[in-house]
Amino acid sequence: MQRLPVCKDGISLDYLSRSSCYLFRCYSVSCTRNLGYGNHEITREIDVEGLFRACTKSEDVKHLHALLTVSGKAKSSFVATRLINMHSYFGNVSLSRYTFDQVLDKDSYTWNSMISAYVRNRQSSKAVKCAFEMLSRTDVRPDFHTFPPVLKACSALIDGTSLHCCILKSGLEWDVFVASSLVHMYCRFGFADRAYTIFKDMPFRDTGCWNSMISGFFQNDNAKEALRILDDMILEGVKMDSVTVATMLSVCAQLNDLLRGMLIHLFVIKHGLEFNVFVSNALINMYAKFGELKCVPNVFDHMHVRDIVSWNSIIAAYEQNNNPYVAIKFFHRMQVNKVQPDLLTLVSLSSCVAQMKDPLWVKSVHGFITRKCWITEDIVIGNGVIDMYAKLGITDSAQKVFERLPHKDVISWNTMITGYAQNGLAAAAVEVYNCMKENKDLKPNQGTQVAILPAYAHLGALRDGMKVHSQVLKENLELDVFVSTCLVDLYGKCGRLSEAISLFYQVSRETSVPWNTIISCHGLHGLGETSLKFFEEMLNEGVKPDHVTFLSLLNACSHSGLVDQGKWCFQVMQQEYEIMPTLKHYGCMVDMFGRAGLLETAYNFIESMPMKPDASVWGALLGACRIHGNVEMGRKASSHLFELDSQDAGHYVLLSNLYANFGRWEGVNEVRSLARDRGLWKTPGWSSIELNNKIEVFYSGNQSHPQYEKILEELGKINAKIKSLGYTPDTSFVLQDVEVDEKENILAHHSERLAIVFGILNTPPKTCIRIYKNLRSELKISIDIIICSRRKEVPDISSVRGMHVQGLAYFGAVS
DNA sequence: TTAGGGTTAG
Incomplete structure (x- = not known):
């Protein structure tokens, strides 16, 4: 129903064609009766017109088509053109093509209708092919109606520019529809300047043309220029219509200008545009982007006509504002209203499922998408499914979907890396990242950096993280708040707190996230007092703490033994900030x-x-x-x-x-x-050390390392040395019922010791050796260990940040 | 009879 032009503004088709409907039914009955005798005939074309109007569903058109074929009328160009249009309105574009092929004397109407039928059903390449076929013929000429739909469909600029040449040849470039379509096409391919040149030279501009230019700048991320064009438009006395308003609402969202958006909403009410489905949809989207969820149901409930975009928009509104349960409620309402979900509904739905972490929903959502074959159709939904599995911690299913994607874009890779990293599988994240780098067609972006940096931070792979940092600087992304917060986290977790702090002060600190990061990494290194100072500074700067802030603070207090301060935080969180623990x-x-x-x-x-x-x-x-x-x-x-x-x-x-x-x-x-x-x-416990861009992993008692003999020898020497300096092994850490000697032996070959000795053997003196150990991951600290027994230096413990006390005890650094 | 510009995505 919605595809029919008469329904564009929500007017019932039945209402328009009640009389024709009666005629169609009578006619069908008489035809069915007379079919056997072959003596029926549609005599007047005006009857056909009425019959077409009476078609309310795909079957009606097919029925009528059959009747017209029997009467021999279906091949006439006049009737065929209508059949082409009718079939295409109901999505049966192959029937449109069949009808088209049957016509012997195709005129420009027939060709134009066939092209539009393809465009209407999003078969762009076929539309363009059909247009070039028409242009190559001598018996028909393209006209004002030919180019606008084809330009809309141009799926590659090469088609667009050659069509532009054809337009110039045919002298149609000043038609306002044709020129507007050219403006639209060039903007779509990122050539807003070229579009603007055409726009500027147009002798006459209607509202549609202004709209093309405004949306063109907006789609090229130039909301300011879009706003300037709107000002020019108003100066020239051209009034905003529903299209201008819908576009401008998106522009306001991009400009972060809620006030202007609300003024446009007033304009909408004043000019009676609130019942336009496009405008209402755009209003829902704008309020959702500003997180103004209170306004969203008001707009939605007042809509007279709702289309699939309206439902998708309201579902996405709640989904994007972390309200998946309300989003699901609207999804159920959509089903009650018998509106079929489309691909974008499922994109939002998979994100809802990810937020709810509901394993029952996962399978039905994935199953529905698979049945519809949408994963092969659109990359966005494939990425959504990967994200859904990853957020539920089902990384192997995420990996399977990822592997089966017919085409992977940067976001697919980023989603997979993030999926592993957020499930604590940092090594797998790094592996995916390395695979991604091998693919020369892919350019890692800001999202990639935000995905991989936490994985490196988790592994304590400072050197690899620093390589990403240099990439960030090259691409001028150091002011991006997401990237820089990840860098603060990396340096902080790896014990480089002064670097973390200086980076922290370069970032915009308007939200709680960078504050949470700096509080948390100081807490991890036992500097709870500093964490509390940062919290105080955060409050002084007027930043509102959230539940993560208090989690970081409580962790900090816990690691520093600040019980009273911890109790205070727990109380303040509930009483002053009304955050339920x-x-x-x-x-x-x-x-x-x-x-x-x-x-x-x-x-x-x-x-x-x-x-x-x-x-x-x-x-x-x-x-x-x-x-x-x-x-x-x-x-x-x-x-x-x-x-x-x-x-x-x-x-x-x-x-x-x-x-x-x-x-x-x-x-x-x-x-x-x-x-x-x-x-x-x-x-099994393991320790790792990063050396010459390679991460070496050691397991306790694992003898497979090529340098194992050498390591063992050196380890023996060091153990003897530190024992002579008065170190007594704390055998209570050996949890097996064996003799004391054997306990000492087990202790002496712990994986972190093997890694440290490997470090000593393979680095010049005074190099800082950084060990990562998996089993202490709840502390999430990298271990800076100064090997004093070899360097003959007594470390100043307060200066060794990120120190792993147990590790130091092994080598007698603390007695 | 046929046409352009608008709303939803990780």
């Missing part, structure tokens, strides 16, 4: 009390929680029990943990370690066999 906030509090040895307080705190504590909360308590050696409390925490999440090997390891510390080996064996029965094994 989540499980993560509770987890941080428990961790903070636990680390400070306040195990009873931590336990009581859990008991007082208004929600059911999850595995991370009990895990924090268990971790604290392990540090402070409280077996009884540890058992309590474990029983809750095993009940909540019996599949996480880490919980078993923690409890087993706790028993081991007290020499309660029967407890150790019990827990270990429990874990084995459930098919759980401890994640």
